[in-house]
Amino acid sequence: MPTLVMKFGGTSVATLDRIRRAAKRVGVEVAKGYDVIVIVSAMAGKTNELVGWVQETSPLFDAREYDAVVSSGENVTAGLMALVLQEMGIPARSWQGWQVPLKTTSAHSAARIEEIPPENINQKFAEGMKVAVVAGFQGVSPEGRITTLGRGGSDTTAVAFAAAFNAERCDIYTDVDGVYTTDPRISSKARKLDRIAFEEMLELASLGAKVLQTRSVELAMRYGVKLRVLSSFEEQTDTSGTLVCAEEEIVESNVVSGVAYSRDEAKMTLISVADRPGIAAAIFGPLSEAGINVDMIVQNISEEGRTDMTFSCPTDQVARAEAAVKKAKEDGIINFHALDADTEVAKVSVVGIGMRSHTGVAAKMFEALSAEGINIKVITTSEIKISVLIDRKYMELAVQALHDAFELEKAA
Amino acid sequence: MPTLVMKFGGTSVATLDRIRRAAKRVGVEVAKGYDVIVIVSAMAGKTNELVGWVQETSPLFDAREYDAVVSSGENVTAGLMALVLQEMGIPARSWQGWQVPLKTTSAHSAARIEEIPPENINQKFAEGMKVAVVAGFQGVSPEGRITTLGRGGSDTTAVAFAAAFNAERCDIYTDVDGVYTTDPRISSKARKLDRIAFEEMLELASLGAKVLQTRSVELAMRYGVKLRVLSSFEEQTDTSGTLVCAEEEIVESNVVSGVAYSRDEAKMTLISVADRPGIAAAIFGPLSEAGINVDMIVQNISEEGRTDMTFSCPTDQVARAEAAVKKAKEDGIINFHALDADTEVAKVSVVGIGMRSHTGVAAKMFEALSAEGINIKVITTSEIKISVLIDRKYMELAVQALHDAFELEKAA
Numbered sequence: 001m002p003t004l005v006m007k008f009g010g011t012s013v014a015t016l017d018r019i020r021r022a023a024k025r026v027g028v029e030v031a032k033g034y035d036v037i038v039i040v041s042a043m044a045g046k047t048n049e050l051v052g053w054v055q056e057t058s059p060l061f062d063a064r065e066y067d068a069v070v071s072s073g074e075n076v077t078a079g080l081m082a083l084v085l086q087e088m089g090i091p092a093r094s095w096q097g098w099q100v101p102l103k104t105t106s107a108h109s110a111a112r113i114e115e116i117p118p119e120n121i122n123q124k125f126a127e128g129m130k131v132a133v134v135a136g137f138q139g140v141s142p143e144g145r146i147t148t149l150g151r152g153g154s155d156t157t158a159v160a161f162a163a164a165f166n167a168e169r170c171d172i173y174t175d176v177d178g179v180y181t182t183d184p185r186i187s188s189k190a191r192k193l194d195r196i197a198f199e200e201m202l203e204l205a206s207l208g209a210k211v212l213q214t215r216s217v218e219l220a221m222r223y224g225v226k227l228r229v230l231s232s233f234e235e236q237t238d239t240s241g242t243l244v245c246a247e248e249e250i251v252e253s254n255v256v257s258g259v260a261y262s263r264d265e266a267k268m269t270l271i272s273v274a275d276r277p278g279i280a281a282a283i284f285g286p287l288s289e290a291g292i293n294v295d296m297i298v299q300n301i302s303e304e305g306r307t308d309m310t311f312s313c314p315t316d317q318v319a320r321a322e323a324a325v326k327k328a329k330e331d332g333i334i335n336f337h338a339l340d341a342d343t344e345v346a347k348v349s350v351v352g353i354g355m356r357s358h359t360g361v362a363a364k365m366f367e368a369l370s371a372e373g374i375n376i377k378v379i380t381t382s383e384i385k386i387s388v389l390i391d392r393k394y395m396e397l398a399v400q401a402l403h404d405a406f407e408l409e410k411a412a
Numbered sequence: 413m414p415t416l417v418m419k420f421g422g423t424s425v426a427t428l429d430r431i432r433r434a435a436k437r438v439g440v441e442v443a444k445g446y447d448v449i450v451i452v453s454a455m456a457g458k459t460n461e462l463v464g465w466v467q468e469t470s471p472l473f474d475a476r477e478y479d480a481v482v483s484s485g486e487n488v489t490a491g492l493m494a495l496v497l498q499e500m501g502i503p504a505r506s507w508q509g510w511q512v513p514l515k516t517t518s519a520h521s522a523a524r525i526e527e528i529p530p531e532n533i534n535q536k537f538a539e540g541m542k543v544a545v546v547a548g549f550q551g552v553s554p555e556g557r558i559t560t561l562g563r564g565g566s567d568t569t570a571v572a573f574a575a576a577f578n579a580e581r582c583d584i585y586t587d588v589d590g591v592y593t594t595d596p597r598i599s600s601k602a603r604k605l606d607r608i609a610f611e612e613m614l615e616l617a618s619l620g621a622k623v624l625q626t627r628s629v630e631l632a633m634r635y636g637v638k639l640r641v642l643s644s645f646e647e648q649t650d651t652s653g654t655l656v657c658a659e660e661e662i663v664e665s666n667v668v669s670g671v672a673y674s675r676d677e678a679k680m681t682l683i684s685v686a687d688r689p690g691i692a693a694a695i696f697g698p699l700s701e702a703g704i705n706v707d708m709i710v711q712n713i714s715e716e717g718r719t720d721m722t723f724s725c726p727t728d729q730v731a732r733a734e735a736a737v738k739k740a741k742e743d744g745i746i747n748f749h750a751l752d753a754d755t756e757v758a759k760v761s762v763v764g765i766g767m768r769s770h771t772g773v774a775a776k777m778f779e780a781l782s783a784e785g786i787n788i789k790v791i792t793t794s795e796i797k798i799s800v801l802i803d804r805k806y807m808e809l810a811v812q813a814l815h816d817a818f819e820l821e822k823a824a
Contacts (some may be wrong), residue, residue, distance in 0.1 A: 069492060
C-alpha cells in the first residue's frame, strides 16, 4: 500500500469538532487506498498552558522535566484522534514517541531526530491497521527519557516519518490554504502558489512566512519528501494547497515567486572600525556568544584603514547586542568610534528560483521602491533572494509596490 | 537509606502553589534522611476534562486509547513536582509508568499491577537522587501500551510502591486530616482516629467513607504496608493523621470504631417466591448479569413453601434491577407474586474489630435506634460490622444516636 503522512497543527485539532473534521479528511485518503500516518499537535493553547506552568516553577528549569510535561498535550490529541477514527469504522491506534520509537539525541527541548525504525508501525499496517496516529513534537532519548524537538517540531516529525516510510507525500494541514505570493493582509492581490521550490520556501519561511517550520523544509529537501501545505478548514481537491517540491518539478514559474517581510528588525552600525584582517570575526564572535541572531551584514568601503560595519538583528536583541559590542571594545578586542542603532527598520525581500536565470531583478526592485520614494538602507543578495532594509513605516507600501512591479497576481 | 512513599491526591496538587506546598512536605522527609518516592495524581479537574473528551468521541470507546489520553494528567503533575523539588535544591526526577516500568495486566482502564521492578529507581537513588516522582494511576501492558488502574488508582500505586520498595510507611496526603469516627458533617462529635485496623478501614471505605480506595487498603493489608492518611493542608507532626495498620499494632481501641452510612440505597422485596433449593441463585444470577451491585440480602422464614426475598442496591440501579427480575419471571426462571421497591431507605453501620471479642453490640445498636423511634427494615451482620436499613429521613439522626450510644467521642 502507498503511504501518506498527514499532519494537523494545533488550530486544526483545537476542539473535538475540529478533530472530527480532520478525521474525515483522513478517511478520504484511507478510502483512496493509502496507509496513513497522522501526526498531531497539541490542541491549540494546551502547549502554552504547560510551558507557562514549567516557567513558573523555575527560571532555569530542567529541560528533561520540561519535555516530560510539555509532550503530554500531543498524547491527548493522538488518543482522541484514534478514538474518532475508530468511531468512523477505520482501524486506528495512537503512538507516543517512545512507542514508535522515534529516537532522538539527548538535547532536551531541541532534540534532533536520529532514527525512526518503521517495523512496529509497519507490522500493525500488515495486521490491518489503516491509520497510525503519532504524537508529534516528541521522541525518546538514548537514556529512555522523553525529548521534544522544539517549537514547530510537529512539522519536522511529519517530514521525518514521510522519509522513514517512503511516503508518497506529506500533507501539512494548517489554518491557511497554502503559500501565498505575499501576506494577503498586506496586499489584497496576493495569490496562492500551486507549487514552490524547497529553496524558495526556506527563504520565505526564515523571512517570516510562518507556514512551515524551517527545519521541516530542510529535511524535506534533503530526503526529497513532497510537502503539501493546505487548509484543514476548507474542502480539498487534488490540487488544493501549495506543493513544496524540488525545483525540477516546477515547469513554469515567475522569476519572482513571492515578497516576504520581517517587521521587527534593527540596524546597527559600528562607525569607524579599524579595518584589518579578522575584524569581522572579532565583532561577530562576541555577538554570536551573546546569542544574537545577526542576519544581514554589510561592510562599507574602507577609507584610510577604517570602515563602517553594519548588521541587522531582531529589535528585541538590540540591548544585548549593544552590551556585547561595548564589552568587546572594553576588552580591547575591537575598536570603533561610535555605535548607531536604528530600531525603526523592516526587511523586505523578493524571492524566486527564476532569478538564477534572469537578470535585472535587483534593478526592477530598486526602481519600484524608488518610485514610491522609499529609501534603501541596506541591501543583501543571495542566489534566489534580494533583501533590503527600509524605514518600518514604508514596509506595507514596499510589499505592495513590489508585488505589483513583479506582477505576482498573475500565474506564470 | 529507609524509603518513604508519599502520595498526593488531585486537590493537593491542584495548583502550582499547592504543588510547592506538597514539595515542602517532601523536603521535610528528605531532611530526615529518607529516600522518598512521591506518587502524584493529576491536578484536580484535569482527569475529568480528559475523560469528558473521550466520552464525547464515542459511547463505546477503545479503552487502550482512553488510557493513553487520561494518563497524561499525572505526567504533567509528576514533571512539575520534580521541577519544584529541584528548585528547592533536592535532586529529583519524574517517572512515567512505562519508565519505571510499572508492569500491569492488559485490562485497560482497570488494569492490575503485576510487578514493579525496583532496579531503575534504586539505581538513581544510589547515584544521589533523593526523590523519585512517579505518575500515579498508570502502568504499561505486556504489549507496551499505557494502562490505567481505574479511578483512585493512585492510592493503589502508592501502596504497591511501598510494598515493592519495602518502604517504612506510605503516607497518603489528601484533603481531610484523617479517618473519623463518623462524618463530621453529620455529627459534630466526630473524632479523628489515631489508628484504625485494615479490616475496619475496608468496611468504612466500602460503606462510603471515601478517604482511601478499597483496593489500596486490601493491598496494604496483604503486604503489611503501614498506611497513614493525613492532610496536605495542615502542618504535620509525627502523630498527625490516621495510621491504618494491622490489628496487632492497635493496643487499645473502642469496641466500635466508627459509624458509617450510605445514603442512596433502595430496598427491593420479591413477595411470595417459591422456596426451593437454588432459588437464590435463580434470582441473583440475572441481577448479577445486569450489573446490579446487590449489597444486603435477607430471606424471610418460609411459610407453606413460599418465602419473601429482600435485597438492597443503589437507588440508581432500581429500574435495571426491576427489569432484570421481571424478565427472569417471564423467562420462567423465577416465580413471585409481587415486587416491592422502597427507594427511600439508607444504610447505617457500626464497625469495629472489638466486636470480635465483645458481645452486646447489636443489642445496644438496636436499643439506641429504638429509643429514637427509628424502625429497622433490614439487618445484616459480619464479624466486625452490623448494618441496618432504615428510612432515609432518619439517617442523620441514627448516625448521631449511634455515635452517642457507643461514646465514640471518647478515645479508648
